[in-house]
Amino acid sequence: MAEGQTLGELLTRHGISRRALLKYATYVASMMALPPAASTAMAEALAKARRQSVIWLSFQECTGCTESLTRSFNPTLENLIFNLISLDYHHTLQAASGTAAEAARLTAMKENAGKYLLVVDGSVSLAEDGAYSTIAGVTNLQMLKETAEGALAVISVGTCAAFGGIPHAKPNPTGAVPVSEVITDKPIINISGCPPIAEAMAGTLAYLIAFGKPPELDHLNRPKAFFGESIHDRCYRRPFYERGMFAKSFDDEGARQGWCLYELGCKGPVTYNACATLKWNGGVSFPIQSGHACLGCSEPNFWDKGGFYRPLSTAMGTSGAWIGGAALAGAAVGAASAAMLRARKKSSTGEK
Amino acid sequence: MTPEARSPAGSLRTGVVQAVLSEIALLLENLAATGQAGAIDLRSLPLTEADRAELEDHLGRGEVEARLAVAGASEVWETAYAGVWWIRHREAEGEIASETIAVTRVPEILMAHPADITAAAVRLQEILTPRRESAIGEETGNG
Amino acid sequence: MDLLDFARGPALQGALVLFAFGVLWRLASLLLLPRVKDLSKPRSGAPPALFAALREIVRRSWPQRPFPGATLFWTINSYIFHLGLAVVVFAFAPHILFIRSLLGLSWPSLPSNLINAVGVVTVASLLIALARRLTHPVLRLLSTADDYFAWIVTVLPVITGLAATSHLGARYETLLAVHILSVALLLAWLPYGKLMHPFFVFITRGFTGVYLSRRGAEL
Numbered sequence: 001m002a003e004g005q006t007l008g009e010l011l012t013r014h015g016i017s018r019r020a021l022l023k024y025a026t027y028v029a030s031m032m033a034l035p036p037a038a039s040t041a042m043a044e045a046l047a048k049a050r051r052q053s054v055i056w057l058s059f060q061e062c063t064g065c066t067e068s069l070t071r072s073f074n075p076t077l078e079n080l081i082f083n084l085i086s087l088d089y090h091h092t093l094q095a096a097s098g099t100a101a102e103a104a105r106l107t108a109m110k111e112n113a114g115k116y117l118l119v120v121d122g123s124v125s126l127a128e129d130g131a132y133s134t135i136a137g138v139t140n141l142q143m144l145k146e147t148a149e150g151a152l153a154v155i156s157v158g159t160c161a162a163f164g165g166i167p168h169a170k171p172n173p174t175g176a177v178p179v180s181e182v183i184t185d186k187p188i189i190n191i192s193g194c195p196p197i198a199e200a201m202a203g204t205l206a207y208l209i210a211f212g213k214p215p216e217l218d219h220l221n222r223p224k225a226f227f228g229e230s231i232h233d234r235c236y237r238r239p240f241y242e243r244g245m246f247a248k249s250f251d252d253e254g255a256r257q258g259w260c261l262y263e264l265g266c267k268g269p270v271t272y273n274a275c276a277t278l279k280w281n282g283g284v285s286f287p288i289q290s291g292h293a294c295l296g297c298s299e300p301n302f303w304d305k306g307g308f309y310r311p312l313s314t315a316m317g318t319s320g321a322w323i324g325g326a327a328l329a330g331a332a333v334g335a336a337s338a339a340m341l342r343a344r345k346k347s348s349t350g351e352k
Numbered sequence: 353m354t355p356e357a358r359s360p361a362g363s364l365r366t367g368v369v370q371a372v373l374s375e376i377a378l379l380l381e382n383l384a385a386t387g388q389a390g391a392i393d394l395r396s397l398p399l400t401e402a403d404r405a406e407l408e409d410h411l412g413r414g415e416v417e418a419r420l421a422v423a424g425a426s427e428v429w430e431t432a433y434a435g436v437w438w439i440r441h442r443e444a445e446g447e448i449a450s451e452t453i454a455v456t457r458v459p460e461i462l463m464a465h466p467a468d469i470t471a472a473a474v475r476l477q478e479i480l481t482p483r484r485e486s487a488i489g490e491e492t493g494n495g
Numbered sequence: 496m497d498l499l500d501f502a503r504g505p506a507l508q509g510a511l512v513l514f515a516f517g518v519l520w521r522l523a524s525l526l527l528l529p530r531v532k533d534l535s536k537p538r539s540g541a542p543p544a545l546f547a548a549l550r551e552i553v554r555r556s557w558p559q560r561p562f563p564g565a566t567l568f569w570t571i572n573s574y575i576f577h578l579g580l581a582v583v584v585f586a587f588a589p590h591i592l593f594i595r596s597l598l599g600l601s602w603p604s605l606p607s608n609l610i611n612a613v614g615v616v617t618v619a620s621l622l623i624a625l626a627r628r629l630t631h632p633v634l635r636l637l638s639t640a641d642d643y644f645a646w647i648v649t650v651l652p653v654i655t656g657l658a659a660t661s662h663l664g665a666r667y668e669t670l671l672a673v674h675i676l677s678v679a680l681l682l683a684w685l686p687y688g689k690l691m692h693p694f695f696v697f698i699t700r701g702f703t704g705v706y707l708s709r710r711g712a713e714l
């Protein structure tokens with residue numbers, strides 16, 4: 001790749017016309033709820049941008065985020081994102097391995113100092129001085145800190161990197177923490193989800209490359225374009241919720257009729273993601289449409305909310321023992337006060 | 353499942369089409385008066401399949417239809433109302449990637465981009481020039 | 496731990512502990528009181544005790560003559576908010592799920608839109624009751640802090656519940672957390688003030704009925 005080429009020049013050399021870039025920008029702008037006119041601006045901005053160096057660090061993760069991003073339903077349109085970036089380091093996708101791979105990372109960091117994007121998936125392990133998760137003998141913490149130093153911005157992809165995810169769930173034996181707890185001096189964008197929707201990752205990257213700044217973020221640093229609305233607010237089963245028609249068990253009559261899954265533990269009302277609108281695998285379906293309640297996988301601590309199948313209106317972790325004990329104690333106190341009264345009555349009548 | 357059948361509640365007409373048509377009318381009037389283009393992103397609207405079909409019915413087809421082969425197929429057609437264009441972008445597997453109603457003289461996607469024109473001019477020159485050079489080379493005994 | 500986790504977790508747990516302790520304490524301290532045996536002869540034709548108890552519970556559910564005239568509006572208003580609360584609490588699907596998670600019991604629910612309407616009517620009825628308490632000179636004189644606190648603690652869950660289902664005023668997880676916290680407050684306070692009356696009223700009416708059924712002369 002020639003140094004200093006713009007994306008427009010690069011794409012032209014690869015036979016990808018500006019018309020294709022405009023179609024791609026229209027698609028991304030539409031996905032991110034930008035006004036239709038923004039697609040022209042985005043296409044122009046992308047054409048003028050340089051190919052963005054991206055270093056992708058994978059820590060305590062399951063590779064699901066990479067699978068989601070590359071499991072493109074849309075090879076010509078969606079995979080355009082891979083033409084717009086130079087993925088200089090990625091465990092799963094890169095050809096090199098071992099010391100050659102680490103050397104590639106360090107070279108990319110040096111050549112693009114201050115300008116590369118750092119994408120992280122997986123949580124960072126801190127317990128036992130980071131011994132639970134190392135790459136090439138280097139702990140996650142160390143690698144993250146040294147790679148983040150020269151980065152333009154950090155994108156935490158997946159709930160593990162964004163909020164701690166599965167490793168962070170009770171009892172968190174590896175001392176897993178989200179990226180935001182380690183890196184505090186760089187702009188961080190969280191694209192949560194377990195895994196995140198492919199378009200959320202690709203669209204945010206495209207926006208960053210085109211406009212040089214992150215899209216509008218919510219209070220958890222997630223792009224509002226994808227995480228601004230709850231599943232509940234866009235769920236097609238909402239009319240059933242409003243009318244109180246709930247499936248009581250999997251595969252009962254209500255479930256077959258597509259009724260609301262609130263009673264089966266749906267966390268849709270408190271979960272913010274684009275599943276109900278963008279859906280998965282190119283708009284094929286999403287968990288609720290396939291009959292399973294929302295797990296709340298784009299929210300922090302979704303593993304520790306009392307259980308996937310416990311409805312939102314139930315208590316979390318109530319101890320029957322304590323309540324029973326309290327009842328017994330109450331009865332005992334009541335009995336004691338009645339006994340005291342009896343004794344006082346007896347002694348007073350005895351005195352008469 | 354057909355590529356279009358995304359919503360399970362597809363057969364329900366919600367009446368949102370009336371609102372969309374009103375907005376298109378407004379944009380079209382504006383275009384006529386000031387020449388300023390406008391657009392409506394159909395993805396941003398809660399359209400069921402029945403709504404989409406109703407909108408297509410109302411807008412109808414005009415005199416121009418274009419088929420694009422760029423990063424997957426796309427269809428652009430002028431509706432029965434001059435200046436109101438329907439742009440449907442599909443990706444490689446046929447799923448609709450984005451859909452827009454553009455109110456403009458001609459949609460930008462149909463126009464050749466200056467950068468593509470420059471690149472094409474260079475390409476055309478490259479095809480023409482070697483023939484001339486080799487002809488000259490033969491005449492002078494080089495080649 | 497965010498607010499919703501706290502509300503669904505430690506807050507409800509603490510509230511249920513205080514509720515269980517308080518209800519059992521007050522019930523036990525009432526029911527285990529020494530019973531004064533009535534040694535007099537009941538009047539002839541006196542009904543059996545159980546029948547007398549039940550009859551009195553029913554009889555006192557409506558004001559006796561000549562009181563309906565003066566109290567009709569307030570009797571009806573009270574029934575409206577009591578029945579409204581019962582419908583909202585026991586016939587709304589998410590609430591039935593809450594009870595099922597604690598006691599294992601469940602029953603069919605009513606349409607949620609209907610519950611919403613009942614909730615609005617309940618709040619209106621409660622506001623009317625408060626207005627009366629604040630404007631009626633005798634009631635104002637008699638009212639204590641417990642009366643006002645009981646009103647607040649009762650109306651808050653209904654208002655916050657309506658806000659939550661209408662998604663009004665804040666993000667849903669906040670609205671739901673606030674609603675659950677208000678329920679925790681209600682549960683925690685209930686046995687320690689006049690809100691204990693649901694548990695007492697039938698017992699006291701029954702005892703009064705048994706006592707009075709034995710009295711009187713034969714006609």
